[in-house]
Amino acid sequence: MTTIKTPIIPSHQQFAEVHASHELDKKAICIFAATGFFLDSDTYWKNKKVLPTASDNILDDNGFLIVSKPWFQWHYSPRDISFEAALEEFTALFEQIISEQHTDSNVILPLSGGLDSRTQAVALAKLKKPVTAYSYSFKGGFSESGIGKRIAKACGFDFKEFIIKPGYLWPKLEALASINQCYSDFTHPRQMAVLEEFKKMEGLFSLGHWGDVLFDRGAPEGTREEDLLDIIIKKIVKKGGMELATALWQEWELEGDFESYFRERIASLLNKIKIANPSAKLRAFKSLYWAPRWTSVNLSVFEAAHPINLPYYDDRMCKFICTVPEEYLADRKLQIAYIKQQNPALAKITWQDHRPYNLYTFERNKSPHNLPYRIGNKLKREVRGKLGKPYIQRNWELQFLGMENDEKLQERLFGQNLHPFLSKPLIARFYNNFKAVDAVKYSHPLSMLLTLAMWNDCLRREN
Structure with a gap:
C-alpha cells in the first residue's frame, strides 16, 4: 500500500484508480468544455480520479484508492489583531x-x-x-x-x-x-x-x-451567501462555454440538461465549505477547485x-x-x-x-482623473487598427487570427476523424460562429475543441 498526503493547494495532479467502469466521463468533459478545467476530482475517465486537496490518501498496490481523509479544511477564524x-x-x-x-x-x-x-x-x-x-x-x-x-x-x-x-x-x-x-x-x-x-x-x-486570490477580497463587498452560486458560475464559465457544453451534452444524449447538472455540482461543493463569511468562502472555493485544476x-x-x-x-x-x-x-x-x-x-x-x-x-484611477490616459490609449489602439496593426490583448488572438493560423487550426479540427467523440457538424458550427459571428465569444469553445481533438489524437496514438 501507498500513503499520499496532498498539500492544501497541490502544484501537481496526482491520480488514482477507483472501482468504476473504464469509459469516458462525458459529464465531466462537458464541465471541462464550459470552464477550461476539470472540476473536483474529475478526469476524462470514470475510473480515474485526482486525489483531493489537503488529504491523506491510501492506495493499494494496484493504485486503487482505498480511503481519503482530509487533514485540513479551509476556515475563517479572524484574529483580533491590528x-x-x-x-x-x-x-x-x-x-x-x-x-x-x-x-x-x-x-x-x-x-x-x-x-x-x-x-x-x-x-x-x-x-x-x-x-x-x-x-x-x-x-x-x-x-x-x-x-x-x-x-x-x-x-x-x-x-x-x-x-x-x-x-x-x-x-x-x-x-x-x-x-x-x-x-x-x-x-x-x-x-x-x-x-x-x-x-x-x-x-x-x-x-x-495565486497571490492575487489569497490577498484580495474573495467576493464583492455586500455579497450575500445566497449570491455565491451565481457569482461562481459567472466567474468560472468562459464566454461561449455554456453553449459548447450544452451542445456536447445534447450530442452525447446525456440524461437531463447540462446547466442543471452543473449548478447542482457547484452547489454541492459550495455547501461542503463550512464558512459563513461569503468573501472567505468564495476564496476557499477557488483554492479548493480552481487553483489545483486550472492554475x-x-x-x-x-x-x-x-x-x-x-x-x-x-x-x-x-x-x-x-x-x-x-x-x-x-x-x-x-x-x-x-x-x-x-x-x-x-x-x-x-x-x-x-x-x-x-x-x-x-x-x-477613476473619472475624471484617468480620462486623459484612457482617451489617449484608445486613440493609439484605433490608429494601430487603421494601419492594419491590431492591438493584441488576448493569447488566442496570436493563435487563431490570420490566414496561416486558420490553415493550422482547420488542419487540427477537420483533418482527422474525431467521430464519435466529436462530430464534424458540431465542430463546424463553433468554427463558423468564431469566423462569422463573434470571435471573442467563440474563441474559448474553439480552444476547447482543439484541446479535445489533441487529447483524442494522443489517445488514438497510444492505442
Missing part, C-alpha cells in the same frame, strides 16, 4: 518561505506589471538572492516587459525580455499535450512559446501564482525547464490567510503595504492594472 501586526506577520512569513525555497539556488523570476511577482521581488532583493528576471509581452500588445524591466533594474536583477509571436503554438502542440496531458485548454500557457529559452537559464523558478495544470510547462517554487501555495501561507480579517486582505492592502514599507522604489513603478498610476496614486 493591521500593523498582520503586516509584520506576513513580512516574516513570506520572507521565511522565500528564503527556504531558494537556500542554495539561483532564482528565475517571472515579472509582470502586477503585485504578486513584485512582492516576491521585494523579498528576493532583501535576501540578496541571485535573480534572473524576465517578462513577456504579446507582439503588438501592451509592453508588460517595460514594467518588469523597471522592477528588475530597481532590484539589481538580471533581466530578459521575451516577445510572444503569432502562431507559436502550432509546432509545439504535441509537446504541450504531453506536458499538461490536455487537462487545460491550449491557448493560455504562453510560457510554452519560450520554453527552450527557459531551459538555457540557471536556477529554480519562483512563481507568484496548477500549466505549471508543468515551467517544470519542463526547471524545478518550481510557489510561495503563495505554501501550506503555512494558506493557514495564515484563514486567520487574517477580510478587511486586511481586501483590495490587496497587505501586499501594497509590504511593498511600500520594504521597497518604496518598487511602489513608485506603474501598477499595470491601474496604469499609469502606481501604488501611491492608484486610488486616482
